[in-house]
Amino acid sequence: MSEVTHVGLEIHVQLLTESKVFCACRNSYGDEANSNVCPVCLGYPGILPALNEEAVTKAYQIASALGCTLSHSVGFERKNYFYPDLPKNYQISQYAAPLGSDGQFLYECDGQERRVRIREVHLEEDAGKMIHAGDLSLLDYNRAGTPLVEVVTQPDLRSGADAEQLLTAFRSLVRYIGVCDGNMEHGSLRADANISVSDTEDRLGAKVEVKNLNSFKFVRAAIGFEELRQAAELVAGREVVSETRLWNENRDVTKTMRVKETDSDYRYFGEPDLPPYPLAPAFFDEVAARAVELPLAKRRRLAAAHSLSDAQSAFVTAEPETARFFERCLTSGADGKAVANWLAADVQRLLRQRGETLGSSALSPERLVQLLSLVDRGEITGKIGKQVLQAILESDRDPAAIVEEDGLRPVTDAAALGQVLSEVLAEHPQVRAQLSGGDRKPVGFLIGKVMQRTAGQADPGAIRTLIEAEVAEEAGG
Amino acid sequence: MTTQQWAATASDSARRGKWSARVAELNGELNALLSFDADARAPVAVSGDGPLFGVPFVVKDNIAVDGLPLTCGSRLLADLVSPYSATAVARLEQAGAWVAGKANLDEFGMGSSGQHSAFGPVRNPWDHRAVPGGSSSGSAAAVAAGMVPLALGSDTGGSVRQPASFCGVYGLKPTYGAVSRFGLVAYASSLDVVGIIADTPQLARAAFAAVRGADEWDQSSVTAAASQPAGMPSKVGVPRVALAGLDARVAEVLATAEHQLEESGCTVVDVELPALEHVAAAYYVIATAEASANLARYDGIRYGARVGDGGGPGEDAEKLVRATRSAGFGQEVKTRILTGTFVLRSGFQEQYYQRAQRVRTLVREEVERELRRCDLLLLPTYPVPPFTAGSTAGDGLDELQQKQADLFTGIANLTGHPALAFPVDSNGGRPIGMQLMGPAHSEEQLLAVVERLTERWPPPRPGSHIGEVA
Ligand SMILES: [Zn+2]
Numbered sequence: 021m022s023e024v025t026h027v028g029l030e031i032h033v034q035l036l037t038e039s040k041v042f043c044a045c046r047n048s049y050g051d052e053a054n055s056n057v058c059p060v061c062l063g064y065p066g067i068l069p070a071l072n073e074e075a076v077t078k079a080y081q082i083a084s085a086l087g088c089t090l091s092h093s094v095g096f097e098r099k100n101y102f103y104p105d106l107p108k109n110y111q112i113s114q115y116a117a118p119l120g121s122d123g124q125f126l127y128e129c130d131g132q133e134r135r136v137r138i139r140e141v142h143l144e145e146d147a148g149k150m151i152h153a154g155d156l157s158l159l160d161y162n163r164a165g166t167p168l169v170e171v172v173t174q175p176d177l178r179s180g181a182d183a184e185q186l187l188t189a190f191r192s193l194v195r196y197i198g199v200c201d202g203n204m205e206h207g208s209l210r211a212d213a214n215i216s217v218s219d220t221e222d223r224l225g226a227k228v229e230v231k232n233l234n235s236f237k238f239v240r241a242a243i244g245f246e247e248l249r250q251a252a253e254l255v256a257g258r259e260v261v262s263e264t265r266l267w268n269e270n271r272d273v274t275k276t277m278r279v280k281e282t283d284s285d286y287r288y289f290g291e292p293d294l295p296p297y298p299l300a301p302a303f304f305d306e307v308a309a310r311a312v313e314l315p316l317a318k319r320r321r322l323a324a325a326h327s328l329s330d331a332q333s334a335f336v337t338a339e340p341e342t343a344r345f346f347e348r349c350l351t352s353g354a355d356g357k358a359v360a361n362w363l364a365a366d367v368q369r370l371l372r373q374r375g376e377t378l379g380s381s382a383l384s385p386e387r388l389v390q391l392l393s394l395v396d397r398g399e400i401t402g403k404i405g406k407q408v409l410q411a412i413l414e415s416d417r418d419p420a421a422i423v424e425e426d427g428l429r430p431v432t433d434a435a436a437l438g439q440v441l442s443e444v445l446a447e448h449p450q451v452r453a454q455l456s457g458g459d460r461k462p463v464g465f466l467i468g469k470v471m472q473r474t475a476g477q478a479d480p481g482a483i484r485t486l487i488e489a490e491v492a493e494e495a496g497g
Numbered sequence: 498m499t500t501q502q503w504a505a506t507a508s509d510s511a512r513r514g515k516w517s518a519r520v521a522e523l524n525g526e527l528n529a530l531l532s533f534d535a536d537a538r539a540p541v542a543v544s545g546d547g548p549l550f551g552v553p554f555v556v557k558d559n560i561a562v563d564g565l566p567l568t569c570g571s572r573l574l575a576d577l578v579s580p581y582s583a584t585a586v587a588r589l590e591q592a593g594a595w596v597a598g599k600a601n602l603d604e605f606g607m608g609s610s611g612q613h614s615a616f617g618p619v620r621n622p623w624d625h626r627a628v629p630g631g632s633s634s635g636s637a638a639a640v641a642a643g644m645v646p647l648a649l650g651s652d653t654g655g656s657v658r659q660p661a662s663f664c665g666v667y668g669l670k671p672t673y674g675a676v677s678r679f680g681l682v683a684y685a686s687s688l689d690v691v692g693i694i695a696d697t698p699q700l701a702r703a704a705f706a707a708v709r710g711a712d713e714w715d716q717s718s719v720t721a722a723a724s725q726p727a728g729m730p731s732k733v734g735v736p737r738v739a740l741a742g743l744d745a746r747v748a749e750v751l752a753t754a755e756h757q758l759e760e761s762g763c764t765v766v767d768v769e770l771p772a773l774e775h776v777a778a779a780y781y782v783i784a785t786a787e788a789s790a791n792l793a794r795y796d797g798i799r800y801g802a803r804v805g806d807g808g809g810p811g812e813d814a815e816k817l818v819r820a821t822r823s824a825g826f827g828q829e830v831k832t833r834i835l836t837g838t839f840v841l842r843s844g845f846q847e848q849y850y851q852r853a854q855r856v857r858t859l860v861r862e863e864v865e866r867e868l869r870r871c872d873l874l875l876l877p878t879y880p881v882p883p884f885t886a887g888s889t890a891g892d893g894l895d896e897l898q899q900k901q902a903d904l905f906t907g908i909a910n911l912t913g914h915p916a917l918a919f920p921v922d923s924n925g926g927r928p929i930g931m932q933l934m935g936p937a938h939s940e941e942q943l944l945a946v947v948e949r950l951t952e953r954w955p956p957p958r959p960g961s962h963i964g965e966v967a
Contacts, residue, residue: 109793
């Protein structure tokens with residue numbers, strides 16, 4: 021018997037808006053508990069929701085980027101359930117007519133293009149947070165009313181690794197569109213996984229939902245665990261129970277939370293406080309105007325245009341900030357391959373060491389381009405270039421100024437270099453002998469020694485010319 | 498008393514004291530007000546800005562006033578103080594009126610007798626044995642007794658009009674959306690409207706002018722052009738067949754109202770509203786369904802009374818909510834929450850909720866069709882006169898009969914049309930009112946017609962009345 025795994029994801033995206041979705045409270049993470057609350061988001065008697073249009077626009081941006089059919093009017097339903105973190109004991113959500121439906125998302129998994137169908141995209145309000153501290157249950161309603169977009173995929177995924185790749189690419193997508201910061205630790209991007217293992221390709225098995233997946237790693241691990249657990253049930257001739265389970269990150273297992281309720285237990289009905297309203301063509305123009313090139317498309321275009329390796333194109337396009345930086349370097353006339361090389365290697369390494377990002381650092385695209393051009397024109401060596409890069413980050417100066425002020429110009433003066441070379445040759449008589457014998461192998465060694473002695477400022481080309489002249493002289497003499 | 502006379506009373510502490518003492522005395526008999534403060538918000542000057550300057554009003558205690566209790570007539574919210582004001586309250590204040598107190602009501606607006614308040618029943622100023630109607634019982638009784646000339650109420654299925662009729666005053670249920678619901682504690686959101694109870698149609702008109710119009714905090718609110726009253730309407734329709742089983746005394750008063758309209762130059766015609774017989778059932782399905790969600794928030798966690806300590810995680814929170822709701826809600830509220838939960842359940846939605854929505858559409862189409870044939874509709878407010886409190890014997894009505902009797906008022910809530918209840922006859926001590934219903938946003942027209950009738954046939958006053966003391 022061979023089991024087939026089907027995985028669908030419910031991805032929750034907290035939108036980056038100034039205020040909450042139905043009130044004027046600040047939408048902000050990490051503030052003092054219950055400081056961003058008002059009668060509306062605390063569900064006081066008599067309050068009404070007032071829809072934040074920016075949240076609607078951003079939700080449509082996501083649906084649009086996923087190629088969904090967009091609903092021409094926005095309406096909401098009440099999803100009824102009791103939970104202490106839900107102030108009204110119903111959640112304003114979308115049910116009958118989600119704002120986006122039937123889309124798709126393309127991403128790459130191990131170099132292969134994958135496609136997952138998107139069932140729907142809808143807008144809802146987030147709940148607060150219940151924190152258990154010993155015998156106490158504490159409630160923080162700062163998050164209550166945060167605009168939340170739920171993206172529901174079809175069960176097209178086949179493994180935990182697949183889901184992890186999708187989520188990584190999806191995170192990149194929402195960051196590109198600028199609607200979410202994609203911060204899994206803060207919960208601004210969350211996912212629940214629906215896993216069903218069946219013994220035949222023809223039909224899905226019982227659906228098991230796993231919640232509490234706070235990182236992509238947990239998503240992969242939980243799906244892996246469920247695959248094995250459900251397969252074992254089937255092999256043992258038992259039925260898999262359709263239920264909701266929680267991921268326990270300390271023990272790497274899932275545990276039953278509750279046996280699955282059916283949809284209609286939520287007693288959905290139309291939200292009378294937010295009458296469905298038609299969206300004007302101008303709204304859709306705005307959504308279209310905000311559309312950006314998506315990560316995968318950008319990656320393919322840049323890779324082809326600049327002969328980037330897979331790793332380089334992936335690095336350059338993973339974060340919108342990096343991609344923007346890269347493209348600004350290109351407009352300044354830099355060589356794409358060289359920029360990608362620098363970004364993926366030295367720039368990334370130094371930023372990481374310094375705990376900075378491209379945006380927060382002193383390195384601008386203009387400075388990187390200037391630096392590359394200094395190296396390219398031979399005004400400094402590659403090795404000095406790395407020193408200059410470090411100096412830019414440390415002292416916030418332009419590359420040319422650093423070269424000038426720190427005396428980093430290469431030593432090309434033949435007399436000075438000749439002097440150094442003579443010293444080196446004097447110290448290594450056997451090398452001189454090799455060269456005299458027509459053996460060219462020690463040339464690299466000599467260049468290295470001269471460079472060392474000039475603290476890297478010697479121009480390697482100039483040294484080579486001197487060595488060649490030396491050899492010719494010996495041969496002639 | 499005129500607006501100017503009220504301003505004079507309100508701005509003079511000695512007169513205010515006299516008035517206040519008389520209100521307290523009357524309230525001892527009627528239990529109409531849950532709180533009354535003649536001083537805190539009274540104007541200091543005898544004149545000032547706004548068409549309603551100096552006019553005191555009371556607010557049904559399911560409408561928020563910043564700094565005042567918002568009990569909704571429920572034990573569960575007995576200690577809640579509202580942190581904000583309803584838009585309608587704020588707009589009346591902007592027009593110069595001021596809040597003098599909060600009015601008793603059937604718990605969360607659920608009831609048509611004034612007997613379902615956790616803070617005791619309200620009595621009818623005309624006859625203390627009779628119910629004042631509900632759920633805006635206190636608002637209607639206070640205005641009828643002359644304690645204040647104006648009150649805000651809420652009308653979900655007749656809750657402004659029926660008590661206004663039972664107490665012999667004017668009760669306006671505006672077009673759905675014409676007045677912001679922000680600050681009105683929701684019972685059934687798609688039916689609820691903030692309504693006005695006043696001792697004259699003129700005051701009702703001034704108050705409506707002050708509160709009407711779109712509000713950014715209520716997305717179902719709209720601003721419609723104020724309708725210009727075009728004198729008396731030429732044709733008024735009466736759904737004769739549907740009124741066949743009417744109580745004889747109510748039928749008689751209906752005939753009086755028809756006669757008055759004809760005397761005033763209108764033609765009274767028969768209209769057909771066959772869907773009327775389904776109104777009460779559809780109304781209760783929709784109202785209770787929405788109520789089951791609207792009242793879910795009262796769990797004792799964030800505000801309001803709490804039963805149990807809710808100490809531990811998970812299970813204990815559930816216990817706390819269960820205990821709080823069991824102890825906090827009255828029987829009628831529980832009945833409606835359970836009914837609403839039932840009709841929304843999986844497998845039952847089609848049979849109840851969806852069907853009720855189709856009836857709603859049908860009723861709306863019928864009313865709109867008839868309003869194309871005539872200008873206004875004339876209906877009784879309630880099929881029987883004010884009934885005796887606390888008994889189902891004699892002229893008393895049991896809870897089911899009371900619900901079935903909501904058909905004449907519930908229709909305007911289902912369709913969203915405006916309707917105005919007005920006193921016609923005191924029926925030897927228990928008033929009977931009629932209502933006029935018109936096209937959307939025809940409130941001014943309704944008020945103008947009733948003003949004309951009132952001028953010619955002024956309604957009498959109840960026995961329990963403040964008189965000219967103020
Ligand atoms: Zn808020």
